[in-house]
Amino acid sequence: MNWTSIAINIGIVLYILTILAIIYTIILENRNPVRTLAWILVLVLVPGIGLFFYIYFGMNYRKIKMFSMKGLGDFKWLQYMSEDQKQRIKKAELLKKEDMEAVKPLMTLLLNNSKALLSRNNTIEILNNGEATFGSIFKAIAKAKKYIHLEYYIIDKGELGEKLKELLITKAKEGVEVRVIYDDVGSWKLPKRYIKEMKAAGIQIFPFLPVRFPLFTNKVNYRNHRKIVVVDGDTGFIGGLNFADRYLHGLPGIGIWRDTHLKVKGEAVTSLQVVFLFDWYFVRQELLLNKTEYLPNKKVDGNVVVQTVASGPDSDWTSIQQAYFTLINMAKKYVFISTPYFMPGETTINSLKTAAMSGVDVRIMIPYKSDSLLTHWCTRSYVEELLEAGVRVFQYRKGFNHSKVIVMDGLVSSVGTANMDIRSFEQNFEVNLIIYDRNVSRQLGSDFLDDLKGSSEISIHRWKFRPKRDKIRESLARLFAPLL
Known part of the structure; x- marks a missing residue:
């Protein structure tokens, strides 16, 4: 031998x-x-x-704790604050008594699974398209006096990307601290020249979990899908819109991009800041969470109660998935769900079917056309079992609906970055706002009903007789659900 x-x-x-x-x-x-x-x-x-x-x-990185709060560990003050708020929830101090009783389980869950702190003095403005969202973000950035913190899954070259770069460079030259985190996979089209120009102007810009081919790393599957802007600790933005031109002008053959973003003022901005600063420590190894200027906890003349929940492989629990599950199970009247990608996993889909069969009005809006063929066919694979359980499913036809919104009984709502799919629940770093406010929730519900006017409801009788080739495509696509 x-x-x-x-x-x-x-x-x-x-x-x-x-x-x-x-x-x-x-x-x-x-x-x-x-x-x-x-x-x-x-x-x-x-x-x-x-x-x-x-x-x-x-590989189950949550089990092996590869990220472990991304190297930082838990802060004692965060633990203390969450325990203190659990006691306040028990005393029903945050909302009206009847509303408080209805939402206690969800509030307590999120304090336990992710230490998602509650804030009371907030105002929220709903932004329903790219024009309103980017106009508001640029206006806030232009007014910055101290610092701008920006974290995005996609920053792309083009009209929006150039405008963002020029504005950030201008502010940096004025002496404003500018920190940017971009996802290395989501922003893979971003030119090196773009980054060099920002760094030359004094902007601190870093990629999240960089992937260098051909040295393929196992981090490629764990992406930062968050979209956060914090200006001077005073104004924050969160939602579904990235800095790419399609989010403003739409896509050929699909149409305009319908999305939901939020402008936040008040104490909740500090919670968004905490999420950013955890991520900043991970990409830069610079600890800013112990500096009071970055955690001002500013109050405004508003009474919207908000809970900021972050989720990802760095946490012990699938926090946002558990939030969605609880929202659905809490519903007594209705649940409205808008999601561009629907691949929820067995637990979530069973909760939807159970709610519908219990008499709750469950409505789900998905796109008629998608920006991804594989996710489009995979999403369709879940429709028949939902219809059979009494869930009403609608296809949005006035473009591409990319909103990630849930409204429950006009009492609680969720807006953020997490889609209703396995990737958002288990693999991506995500962030959502859970909003305990009737006015905001009713407005989001009204927007949902307006979107239904531009949608078509799927009939179970017609759906069952769709072409066999479509059923085959759906079944094959579903095999890839955990990877999409």
């Missing part, structure tokens, strides 16, 4: 031992039995490729 044969045999033995070790680890993680068996079969039956897919898509 020559040395080549010996090396090959050693390699085979090492590979088998690696696969056995991974299978042992998967079994001990006590995952869903179906997913456990699926991964074991992939590893055994598809040598090499199966190992590749497991490393990049199958």
Whole structure:
């Protein structure tokens, strides 16, 4: 036997031992039995490729705590504040008694699963398209006196990207501190020249979890999908719109981009700031959370109660998924859901079907046309079982509806960056505002009903007789749901 044969045999033995070790680890993680068996079969039956897919898509980083609050750990003050607020919830100090009783479970859940602090003195302005959103953001940035903190999944070259760059450079030259975090995969089209110009002007700009090909890393599947702007600790923005021209002008063949963003003033801006500063520490290793100038906790003449919930593989729980699940189960009258991508997983879809079968008016709005064919067909694969349970499903036809909104009984609503899909629940870093306010929730509900006027409701009788080729596409696309 020559040395080549010996090396090959050693390699085979090492590979088998690696696969056995991974299978042992998967079994001990006590995952869903179906997913456990699926991964074991992939590893055994598809040598090499199966190992590749497991490393990049199958490892449970929440279980192994790879990110662990992204290297920073919990702050004692955050723990103290969350415990203090649990006591305030028990005393029903935040809302009217009848409203407080209805929302206590959700408030307490989010304090427990993500230490999502409640804030009381806030105002919220709903921004329903790119023109209103970017106009408001640029106006706030132009007025900045101390600092601008901006965190986005996508910053792209083009009209919006150039305007953002020039405005930030202007503010930096005026002496305003400018910090920018962009996702390295979401913003992969961003030219190096763009970044160099910003750095040359004194802007601190850094990528989140950089991926360098061909040195492919297992971080490619864990992306920062957050969209946060904080100006002087006074004004904040959060929602679904990225800095790319399609979010302003729409897409050819699909139409205008319909989205929902929020402008926030008050104490909730500090909570958005905390999320940004955690991420800043991760990308820059610079601790700013202990500096009071970045945590001003400004109050305004408003009484909107808000809870800012962040979710990602750095947290012990799928916080936003649990929030959605609880919102649906709390509903007594109705639940309105607008999401561009609907691949929710078994737990969430069962809660929707249970609510509808219990007499709750459950309505889901999805796009008629999508910016992604695979997610489009995967979303469609869930429609039939929803219709059979009495859920009403609508397809938005006046462009592409990218809003991520839930409204429950006109009492509580959620707006943020998380889609109703497995990627948002388990893999991406996301952030949502849970809003405990009847006026804001009713306005969001009214906007939803307005969008229904530009939508078509799916009939279960027609849907069942859709072309067989469509059913095949849907079923095949659904196989990729955990990766989309």
